[in-house]
Structures are given as structure tokens and as C-alpha cells.
Amino acid sequence: MFTGWSAHNIDAKGRVAVPARFRDVLKQKHGDERVVVTTSDRCLVAYPYEEWRIIADKIGRQSQVDPRVLAFRRYFISGATDCTLDKQGRVLVPPPLRELAGLDGQVLLVGMQSNFELWNKDRWYEERNRIQENFGDLSSFMAELGI
Amino acid sequence: MFTGWSAHNIDAKGRVAVPARFRDVLKQKHGDERVVVTTSDRCLVAYPYEEWRIIADKIGRQSQVDPRVLAFRRYFISGATDCTLDKQGRVLVPPPLRELAGLDGQVLLVGMQSNFELWNKDRWYEERNRIQENFGDLSSFMAELGI
DNA sequence: TTGCAAGTGGGTAATAGTGGGGAACGGTGG
DNA sequence: CCACCGTTCCCCACTATTACCCACTTGCAA
Numbered sequence: 001m002f003t004g005w006s007a008h009n010i011d012a013k014g015r016v017a018v019p020a021r022f023r024d025v026l027k028q029k030h031g032d033e034r035v036v037v038t039t040s041d042r043c044l045v046a047y048p049y050e051e052w053r054i055i056a057d058k059i060g061r062q063s064q065v066d067p068r069v070l071a072f073r074r075y076f077i078s079g080a081t082d083c084t085l086d087k088q089g090r091v092l093v094p095p096p097l098r099e100l101a102g103l104d105g106q107v108l109l110v111g112m113q114s115n116f117e118l119w120n121k122d123r124w125y126e127e128r129n130r131i132q133e134n135f136g137d138l139s140s141f142m143a144e145l146g147i
Numbered sequence: 148m149f150t151g152w153s154a155h156n157i158d159a160k161g162r163v164a165v166p167a168r169f170r171d172v173l174k175q176k177h178g179d180e181r182v183v184v185t186t187s188d189r190c191l192v193a194y195p196y197e198e199w200r201i202i203a204d205k206i207g208r209q210s211q212v213d214p215r216v217l218a219f220r221r222y223f224i225s226g227a228t229d230c231t232l233d234k235q236g237r238v239l240v241p242p243p244l245r246e247l248a249g250l251d252g253q254v255l256l257v258g259m260q261s262n263f264e265l266w267n268k269d270r271w272y273e274e275r276n277r278i279q280e281n282f283g284d285l286s287s288f289m290a291e292l293g294i
Numbered sequence: 295t296t297g298c299a300a301g302t303g304g305g306t307a308a309t310a311g312t313g314g315g316g317a318a319c320g321g322t323g324g
Numbered sequence: 325c326c327a328c329c330g331t332t333c334c335c336c337a338c339t340a341t342t343a344c345c346c347a348c349t350t351g352c353a354a
Binding site: 001003004006021055111112113114117127128131132134135137138141142145147 | 203206220222225229242243
């Protein structure tokens with residue numbers, strides 16, 4: 001499980017250090033350090049290679065013409081890039097993804113259990129505030145789950 | 148059961164002593180001194196490791212794309228950090244969490260029965276005042292529960 | 295007073311993160 | 325086909341942070 005946030009600098013070459021505890025999860029649970037980075041709403045999402053395969057396979061079996069499938073492919077699948085960690089445990093974030101998520105200076109690496117997200121720091125705090133304002137909805141949802 | 152407050156100093160390295168009576172609960176009820184610290188509204192929350200596992204497992208089994216689940220993960224789960232106590236019975240609070248909860252100087256450790264909270268002292272008194280102002284609503288709610 | 299338990303502070307070695315030089319690779323244009 | 329250029333990857337060196345110790349202080353109780 002990936003949990004906890006860390007703030008790291010993205011350097012001039014576009015490299016971001018993956019926190020050691022995330023690397024441990026990759027190695028111990030998945031046996032390698034391959035990750036696939038793709039886009040999400042306001043951030044990037046990094047999946048362990050196998051987790052990604054499961055998702056990609058499911059989509060791969062869908063229609064070639066259904067507009068909803070096409071839309072999902074364009075939005076979610078198309079940006080996916082293999083980003084194996086370098087020997088120092090960093091991912092090189094490709095320029096288009098970097099730009100899309102507004103990654104520069106401080107980047108937050110956010111554990112989301114089965115994957116982790118890469119956030120521009122300001123956007124992350126905006127996101128937190130947004131969630132907090134709608135917390136009423138959330139707490140009733142959590143009650144449904146028995147939390 | 149964790150009950151009562153204590154004020155402790157957070158030192159230059161970000162360490163806070165956990166009160167001895169909380170440590171006793173951890174040891175006797177849970178067998179170890181592992182705690183998971185995560186974020187909440189205005190403070191941090193520390194869970195005994197097993198308590199946390201139950202919550203995290205429930206969320207972990209939910210959807211990867213449902214916005215409500217994502218919001219809850221981002222808000223509540225993502226900050227969770229393993230903070231095992233050191234030999235002196237202190238937790239090291241990671242810098243991002245420290246910053247979010249505004250922990251510096253005096254920190255209040257507040258027992259909340261199954262877990263305990265870490266508060267910036269000023270925020271804690273603000274929170275108490277806010278509760279007190281709304282006490283009318285509260286007491287009718289309590290009456291419904293038969294208290 | 296002495297002794298123990300609880301809290302506080304700081305030194306040090308190991309680990310994690312940062313930054314940059316330079317070789318290797320791949321794409322482009324002549 | 326070859327020369328050039330930009331990107332990626334690997335390596336090394338430096339710095340910051342963390343984990344693990346040990347020592348001091350304070351307060352309570354015997």
C-alpha cells in the first residue's frame with residue numbers, strides 16, 4: 001500500500017525522487033521498479049506495472065468504435081508512459097505530462113493505496129480545500145461503508 | 148481507551164512524546180507501539196496500527212475511479228504515515244503533516260477513545276470555543292442518543 | 295534523601311534526496 | 325550514410341534527514 005505524502009524537488013532534467021517507502025512497496029510487492037505514469041484530472045498517476053496491465057487489458061478488450069471507449073482511451077490511456085526508475089530511485093517525467101500537471105519546483109508524491117499521484121503543490125492544497133468544503137457528502141458516504 | 152489531554156513540546160527534529168498512559172494502551176491492548184498518523188480537518192489523528200488497517204482495508208477495496216472514493220482517499224488516507232515510537236516513546240511527525248496541522252512549540256495530545264489527536268494549542272482552544280457556541284444543537288443530539 | 299519513571303535534548307552513523315558531468319542512444323537533416 | 329543535436333541514463337559527490345543512542349532534568353513516591 002502506498003500511503004503518506006512527501007514533497008520533493010523536480011530537477012532541471014525533469015526527474016523526481018520516489019520516496020524510499022514507495023520504492024519498497026514496488027520491490028517487495030511487485031518485484032520490480034517499473035511504473036506507468038498517466039494523466040488524471042489535475043495530477044499524474046503512477047501505477048506499478050502490473051496494476052496498470054490489468055486496467056489496460058480491460059480497456060483493450062473493449063470496442064474500437066464506441067465513442068465512450070474512445071473518449072476514455074484518449075483521456076486516460078493515451079498519456080500512459082513507461083517510467084522505470086533510475087539507479088537513484090527517480091522517475092523521469094516526460095515533458096508533455098510534466099506540463100499538463102504543472103509540475104515544477106516542489107512536487108508532492110501522494111500515496112493512494114494501490115497507486116500514487118504526482119501533484120503540483122498549489123493544486124494539491126486547492127484540491128484538499130475543495131474536498132473539505134464538500135465534506136458533508138463524504139461523511140454520509142463513509143457512514144454507508146461503516147466508517 | 149485513550150482519554151485526557153497532555154501538552155508536550157515538539158522538538159527541533161519534529162518529535163513529540165506520547166504520554167505514558169497512551170503508550171500503555173498501545174502495548175496492553177494492541178501488543179505493539181506502532182501508530183499510523185494521518186490528517187484530519189484541523190489536526191492530526193494517530194491510530195493504533197490495527198485500527199488503521201481496518202479502515203484502510205475497507206477503502207482499499209473500493210473503486211479506483213468513483214470520485215467520492217478518490218476524494219476520501221486524498222483527504223484522509225493519503226496522508227497516513229507509519230510512525231513507530233522510538234525508544235523514548237516519541238513519534239517523529241513528518242514535515243508535511245507537521246506543517247499542515249501547524250505543530251510547533253506546544254502540542255496537545257488529546258485522547259479520543261479509540262485513537263488520539265495531535266493539536267496546535269491555539270487551534271485546540273478555537274475548536275473548543277466553536278463547539279461551546281453550538282452547544283445547544285449538540286445537547287439535543289446527545290438527548291436523542293439517550294444521554 | 296534516594297530511586298524510579300517520564301519527558302527533553304543532542305551527538306552520530308546510516309540512509310535518503312539533490313544536482314551535475316559525461317557516455318550512450320535515437321531522431322533529423324544534409 | 326553520416327554528422328549533428330537533444331534527450332536519456334548512469335555514475336559520482338554532496339547535503340539533508342532519520343534512526344538509534346546516551347545523558348540530563350524534573351517530579352513524584354518510598
